[in-house]
Amino acid sequence: MKKEIKTALALLGCSTLSAVGAVGLYDFYKTNHTSEGASHPSEHGQGTFKTVNYTAPALLGTEHAPQDFVDVTERSINGVVNIRAEITMSNRDMGRQYIDPFEFFFGPYNRRNDSRQDQKRPMKVGIGSGVIISTDGYIITNHHVVEDATKLVVTTNDNREWEATVIGSDPATDIALIKIDAKGLSPIPIGDSEKLRVGEWVLAIGNPFNLSSTVTAGIVSAKGRSSMAQGDLRIASFIQTDAAVNSGNSGGALVNTKGELIGINTMIYSQTGNFAGYSFAVPMSIASKVVEDIKKYGTVQRAVLGIVGSNISSDLTKKYDLKITEGAAVVGFADQSPAKSAGVVEGDILTHINKVPVRSMAEVQEQVSKYRPGDKISITLNRKGKEEVINLTLKNAQGTTEAVSKVTASSLGAAFKPLDADGKKRFGISHGVVVAGLDGGKLREAGVPKGFIILSINNVKVSTSDDVDAIVNEVIKESPDKVLFIKGAYPNGKIKYFAVDLS
Known part of the structure; x- marks a missing residue:
């Protein structure tokens, strides 16, 4: 067991967790390499600070590279907030975190008349970030930042505080929408994350380790990156960057050099619990639709193709005699699959959705997540080397096209x-x-x-x-x-x- 724990890779949701008088971290632990799911928080000790000297390498094409990020930072920083999530825990809620010494030595006993049963334990406080998306107080953040919170306090960059209300939350994308009763705020304009290119400069703005209004820079390392965790997080098509992101950055902004919001920072991939060069953000192409659904319906209207898909591998190529190497191979179907009803068969390779190229199953998920049940789309697929276009109507997980309340x-x-x-x-x-x-x-x-x-x-x-x-x-x-x-x-x-x- 110890060996397994030492070799396990930590996948952190980047918000901080503290008990009264102590500071810890919200962590996401990786249990295996799957394309779906999220893990759950646990605690770590405080980190240490080290000074680092850095000399930037010479850049090719420097006429297109920013001299610095002052302008974009000044345009964006007032749109990022600090979120303090307070969680009040009772003995029965603490579970394995609280061990009664009487029970430890003498075994379980009848607690029915024990006044300590519902005694309140010290309050826990999670620290995360959020992004203002409207002048009247709508803020987007991560689901794991606000999950189980009994009170949310939002602090803007000018140190004003408001208590926030959760409008809705979606564990499948780790996106939540909250609101404060404020006017005249400074929202960050939403950009087109689908136009983002690998190698493009981006900034991560948030509150790592409760250090407010921290800005780090990096480049887009990859797009359409699958999740490396499991649990509730089912929609997995992340922007991967090397901008430094740590605990407390969860729910913060990923912006391009135009100052446009193109992602919500969500997690890091690390063996140590601290940033190790890989961070992941939910693209705004997904997050924006989640927010729209929460506002309109109170919950996300999630469309499905009804396929079991996989990235193309040598084994699948041999099994289905695949003729191309990019796309998502169909290896099975869900119940009441709209794709199967429309004529898709096992061994087909999805290459485009509404003429947008898809090179992996993660990119298929990203495209489908933009639509609602009842929407009509066209899919382009490769079948035994020949291209075919199929039109179909998307459904929800229950097999209907109706909006779910x-x-x-x-x-x-x-x-x-x-x-x-x-x-x-x-x-x-x-x-x-x-x-x-x-x-x-x-x-x-x-x-x-x-x-x-x-x-x-x-x-x-x-x-x-x-x-x-x-x-x-x-x-x-x-x-x-x-x-x-x-x-x-x-x-x-x-x-x-x-x-x-x-x-």
């Missing part, structure tokens, strides 16, 4: 569609919604199957997904029990009842 997405994990006229006639009813798809959540936990026809919830008839949302909202806000009593029928007409606990 925040309540349905976060609580029920399901998509619904109205019972059609044929179904109503067959069952002799005038209402009902069909469970069109399941993606985890409370319905699946309760045993409600896909295709089940919901007739009523808590004795209220339902005919649309809006009806379901309204009832769920009311139960969450008003009912002390937080339970849904669902009456419905299987496709064969057999009536069934389910109790769904929302607590």
Whole structure:
């Protein structure tokens, strides 16, 4: 085990974590090389400061290279904020972090009447960064910066403070949107991250180790870089740079030499826990769409192609007799795959989405993440050496094209569609919604199957997904029990009842 720990590579979400009187780090630990997922925070000790002398090498084409970054820094620095995320922990929340000495020596005992059970533990404070994107207080940051926070305090570059509200958060992209009640702020204009080129100069602006308004410079080392972590982070197409990024930079700005926001700094790849030359940012082509969805729908409307894809390798080339070496090879399909329905087959190589080249599965993810369920796209693929163009309609993970509400997405994990006229006639009813798809959540936990026809919830008839949302909202806000009593029928007409606990 010790050997495994020593050889494990740390993938850090770059925000700092402290208990009262101590400072640590938010770290992301790499467990294996996968293209999806995020890891979770843990603590490190304080770093040390060392002076470093640096002499810049001579540059080719210096007429296009910046003499310095003063102008772009002055235009951008007021658009980056410090975020303090306060997390209040009770004994039961501490889990393995708190060991009761009585239990250690004498074993578990009945704590029912123990006044220490809900005693508050010292507050933890996470330090991260954020980027102002509107004059009226909208700020973009990382999901892992605000996750589990009981209070968020935003400090602008001129040392003014506001308490912030989380508007929405998306673990799959590690992007969150928060808001402060302020006017006349200095947003950073959003640039086109797809036009960014490898070798281009960029600046990282944030609050590493709680050192406010820190600016570092580097170049774009790669684009469309896959995630090297696992967990919730499923959308993985990062901008890789060598601009120095450390704990506290999470949620900070990556800007080009025009002062345009082209990425949100998210993580580093390191064996030591500190910057080692590799940092990663979520491109604004992904982050902007996430923010738009959160504002409009309360949750991200995520479209899927429904393929299992892989970068091209020698093994895949032999297996499928592939004729080209760039693109994403289709090696399987998800349930209700829109790509499969449109005629894509195993062994096809995706080369373009809406005429935009895709050279890897990460780039396919980046392009698809720009669209919503119901959007129509064209995909160009290579099949046995011949190019084909296929048009298709994207769907969500539940297999529908309908927008998913925040309540349905976060609580029920399901998509619904109205019972059609044929179904109503067959069952002799005038209402009902069909469970069109399941993606985890409370319905699946309760045993409600896909295709089940919901007739009523808590004795209220339902005919649309809006009806379901309204009832769920009311139960969450008003009912002390937080339970849904669902009456419905299987496709064969057999009536069934389910109790769904929302607590």
